[in-house]
Amino acid sequence: MKDAPLSNCERQFLLQAIEQKKRQDGRQTYDYRSIKITFGTEYGCCTVELGKTRVLSQVSCELASPKDSRPTEGLLFTNLELSQMASPAFEPSRQSELLVKLNRQLERCLRNSKCIDMESLCIISGEKVWQIRVDVHVLNYDGNLMDASSIAAITALSHFRRPDVSIQGQDITVHPAAERDPIPLSIYHMPISVSFAFFQQGTYLLVDPCEREERVMDGLLFIAMNKHREICSIQSSGGIMLLKEQVLRCSKIASVKVSEITELIHKALDNDKKVRKEGGKCGFAESMSKERITSLQTVESPVEMTDVQETAREIIHNAETPSETTLSPVLHAVGLGQVGEGVSSGWGVEEDEEDEGMEDQPERAEGSRKGDVVVISDSEEEEVVVLQ
Amino acid sequence: MPVSFREKVDEVLLPGDVFSLRLPEFGSDVKAEKAVCGPGLRRNGDQVLVCKSGVLRHKAPNVYWIDSQQKRYVPAKGERVIGIITARSGDVFKVDVGGSEPASLSFLAFEGATKRNRPNVQVGDLVYAHFIIANKDMEPELACIDSCGHANGMGVFGEGGLMFRLSLGLVRRLLAPQSMIVKDLEKLFPFEMVVGLNGRVWVKAKSIQQTLIVTNLLESCENMTAQQRQTLFQRVAEGNL
Numbered sequence: 001m002k003d004a005p006l007s008n009c010e011r012q013f014l015l016q017a018i019e020q021k022k023r024q025d026g027r028q029t030y031d032y033r034s035i036k037i038t039f040g041t042e043y044g045c046c047t048v049e050l051g052k053t054r055v056l057s058q059v060s061c062e063l064a065s066p067k068d069s070r071p072t073e074g075l076l077f078t079n080l081e082l083s084q085m086a087s088p089a090f091e092p093s094r095q096s097e098l099l100v101k102l103n104r105q106l107e108r109c110l111r112n113s114k115c116i117d118m119e120s121l122c123i124i125s126g127e128k129v130w131q132i133r134v135d136v137h138v139l140n141y142d143g144n145l146m147d148a149s150s151i152a153a154i155t156a157l158s159h160f161r162r163p164d165v166s167i168q169g170q171d172i173t174v175h176p177a178a179e180r181d182p183i184p185l186s187i188y189h190m191p192i193s194v195s196f197a198f199f200q201q202g203t204y205l206l207v208d209p210c211e212r213e214e215r216v217m218d219g220l221l222f223i224a225m226n227k228h229r230e231i232c233s234i235q236s237s238g239g240i241m242l243l244k245e246q247v248l249r250c251s252k253i254a255s256v257k258v259s260e261i262t263e264l265i266h267k268a269l270d271n272d273k274k275v276r277k278e279g280g281k282c283g284f285a286e287s288m289s290k291e292r293i294t295s296l297q298t299v300e301s302p303v304e305m306t307d308v309q310e311t312a313r314e315i316i317h318n319a320e321t322p323s324e325t326t327l328s329p330v331l332h333a334v335g336l337g338q339v340g341e342g343v344s345s346g347w348g349v350e351e352d353e354e355d356e357g358m359e360d361q362p363e364r365a366e367g368s369r370k371g372d373v374v375v376i377s378d379s380e381e382e383e384v385v386v387l388q
Numbered sequence: 389m390p391v392s393f394r395e396k397v398d399e400v401l402l403p404g405d406v407f408s409l410r411l412p413e414f415g416s417d418v419k420a421e422k423a424v425c426g427p428g429l430r431r432n433g434d435q436v437l438v439c440k441s442g443v444l445r446h447k448a449p450n451v452y453w454i455d456s457q458q459k460r461y462v463p464a465k466g467e468r469v470i471g472i473i474t475a476r477s478g479d480v481f482k483v484d485v486g487g488s489e490p491a492s493l494s495f496l497a498f499e500g501a502t503k504r505n506r507p508n509v510q511v512g513d514l515v516y517a518h519f520i521i522a523n524k525d526m527e528p529e530l531a532c533i534d535s536c537g538h539a540n541g542m543g544v545f546g547e548g549g550l551m552f553r554l555s556l557g558l559v560r561r562l563l564a565p566q567s568m569i570v571k572d573l574e575k576l577f578p579f580e581m582v583v584g585l586n587g588r589v590w591v592k593a594k595s596i597q598q599t600l601i602v603t604n605l606l607e608s609c610e611n612m613t614a615q616q617r618q619t620l621f622q623r624v625a626e627g628n629l
Binding site: 004006007008009010011012013016020022025026 | 514548549551600603604
């Protein structure tokens, strides 16, 4: 099934919004969507959620004979799969361009950066080595698969434990987990990919594009980097011309993002380790919220309201200046102070109608004018960040 | 276990639940009851089968249907939808409505269109149209005019605005007369909104910012109680005044 086409109005709106530095989900230009990492009960299994994008990664190992050219090194395979479950646009059993691109990039990101100590995977030189396989499955597609899969793959690799082996002469014994504690892989560094989408021939740049943004972008730049600010791979696609400054700027942004994400991964790994040590329950089922199906789950969408203040000021500016009324305290009775005219006050009414138009305020305030306008702009300033 | 419709109104039903239409033999004084089955209910001999999970709804005197939550749209005759023109071939447009196959829309099915005077519709444009043919065996057909030849609110969309997708249940809630969500939204700021029964909503407000606010508010309305919604809208209104 083909994906729903993108209408002209969506394209136009998205481009206009990007020009005005606004994004659909209220993010800033360089913001990532929220990242969530959860681990399965098995070692080497994790899911990564990047906004609505969701990928599952599973690491497995088996004994194999090494390549003739490198007899003392283990093997690492990566495989990324786009299941139909992720998006109806993904066709089964077809090597789509996206799939090939992602697979290539993931391989370059993990294998060519030599993030794993391959020699430690050797058992008998030239005969038996460990073959590590990373399977990444896309569970839901909402843009930026590359970043999500690179995070998932490296997290799963760091989480993975291989069974211990002992060698006596030519006999290799693989010890099950019950016998000897499994051994983690030795990871040198964590390459993490950061995607940049370019719009209008490189005039505008966004980090972590979502699916709709990916549809209107002109070009994409992947930078895989580790937290030591070493670039592991860099690739630009879409055929746009990038200036040197732009690439340098992107690599600076990437280094910040990568150190943030690496920290998050470490935190998640530590957390999982702690839970496992305490003998607590772990796994996907545990990380689900235990509320019932009928309970209401709300994900707050951060609507950005930056220029709201300006609008408010504009409205205040345009509103007619309240006619000068001199406050004349009238004594209706002895010991009773009152501002303005009439015995009943308009304060109670105002509270009920707070959400009515701003323009109404001066009229309504007539009964009791006490610098209302100032009060509104005050409350405005407090409320600007509320939706975040 | 066959039971009568009335007992189950406003209760959750699952596919496979059965209602019997046969009258009990002893109760000859019971008058035969006719029922109109809406979406989610299917007649099979003298039984009515439930084929969608959801809440059984009733409208006086005898209309029953299942109110379900889903995202996949199935075209139904007479429903007004928002479609995207995907191709023009001969004298028909192909329109994507989110159903299993694209619908067709004739050049002549616009207000004031004649063989000479063709409507100005480009590929990628949005149209608001209703189904004049929709059944499972044929290609669905749309029209932007009613039976009298008037546009009646349908036609091609103008410039600007944003289209996005919501669940079908939420869209139906938006379209209900006296919809509380729409009433609450109206209080924020003026904006234009077109709601198609296929889950697509088009919104245009004064600025891009305001359009985005409405979009996000509607998307977050999906799983909120009236109370939560009102507090949220109140907060937006206060931040926005």
